[in-house]
Amino acid sequence: MASEAVSNCFGCAPTNDIGLQLLFEQAGDKCSARVRLGSDYESFPGIIHGGIVAAIMDETMAQTVYRSGRVAAFTIGLRIRYGRPMETDTEYLASAEITGRDNCSVRVSGRLELPSGDLVAAGDGTFYLLTDPALRDSGPRSPEQLRQALAARRRPAG
Amino acid sequence: MDLQVTDIREQTVSIIAEQLGIPEGEVTPDSHFRSLPNVDSMRVLQIILKTEKAFAIEISDEVTFRVETVGEFQDLVVELCEQQASI
Numbered sequence: 001m002a003s004e005a006v007s008n009c010f011g012c013a014p015t016n017d018i019g020l021q022l023l024f025e026q027a028g029d030k031c032s033a034r035v036r037l038g039s040d041y042e043s044f045p046g047i048i049h050g051g052i053v054a055a056i057m058d059e060t061m062a063q064t065v066y067r068s069g070r071v072a073a074f075t076i077g078l079r080i081r082y083g084r085p086m087e088t089d090t091e092y093l094a095s096a097e098i099t100g101r102d103n104c105s106v107r108v109s110g111r112l113e114l115p116s117g118d119l120v121a122a123g124d125g126t127f128y129l130l131t132d133p134a135l136r137d138s139g140p141r142s143p144e145q146l147r148q149a150l151a152a153r154r155r156p157a158g
Numbered sequence: 159m160d161l162q163v164t165d166i167r168e169q170t171v172s173i174i175a176e177q178l179g180i181p182e183g184e185v186t187p188d189s190h191f192r193s194l195p196n197v198d199s200m201r202v203l204q205i206i207l208k209t210e211k212a213f214a215i216e217i218s219d220e221v222t223f224r225v226e227t228v229g230e231f232q233d234l235v236v237e238l239c240e241q242q243a244s245i
Contacts, residue, residue, distance in 0.1 A: 081219065083203035119200050122207055 011059030024063045031064035032095035039088050048086040056094050057123035061108040064096040065127045073127035083119040167232045173208045177201050187229030213239050
């Protein structure tokens with residue numbers, strides 16, 4: 001829990017002033033968050049940058065993985081498809097659900113849409129689970145700060 | 159195999175018609191996507207996502223620009239389904 005208090009995650013940390021500050025809700029294997037962003041995240045005037053849209057999808061899918069098994073994960077594959085522009089100062093719903101898994105990875109699909117259901121973007125991601133064996137295997141390639149944070153964060157599913 | 163190909167083509171038309179909210183009869187192989195009613199970039203993406211899910215295939219991004227008619231889209235889906243079956 002202590003590690004969450006000091007998390008500075010660009011996607012979900014409530015204390016990161018330049019972050020997205022996404023607040024997630026979970027329902028079964030699905031996870032969702034409402035998101036409304038201002039002009040700091042624009043590309044063209046009035047339009048949210050496509051890379052920020054990708055970050056929203058990545059964070060939503062990663063949260064879905066974490067909340068489904070209380071194991072953090074790295075993104076190893078991400079495909080974003082855009083259906084229409086995301087506009088500034090407009091509320092959207094980001095959601096994701098797990099579509100497949102094996103011992104070391106989880107596949108997730110996500111959507112960003114207007115409350116009406118109009119689709120802005122669709123995402124497909126593959127996430128590598130940072131289990132104890134995976135962290136042991138990665139050995140010195142994993143920064144000590146990361147390993148400590150993940151160990152502190154892990155707790156029983158529930 | 160012929161029947162299977164026919165099924166794929168018919169199901170593709172159903173998906174297009176459903177996503178655009180138009181009768182299946184308005185969706186013919188020589189229909190140009192851009193001339194179909196209600197078509198926009200969002201609905202094209204929805205058609206692609208629904209088609210991928212229905213046939214367990216993956217459609218590449220450039221299809222949005224390369225495919226002009228419903229018939230071309232059907233040919234692509236049939237081809238991808240055949241590739242999938244041969245793996």
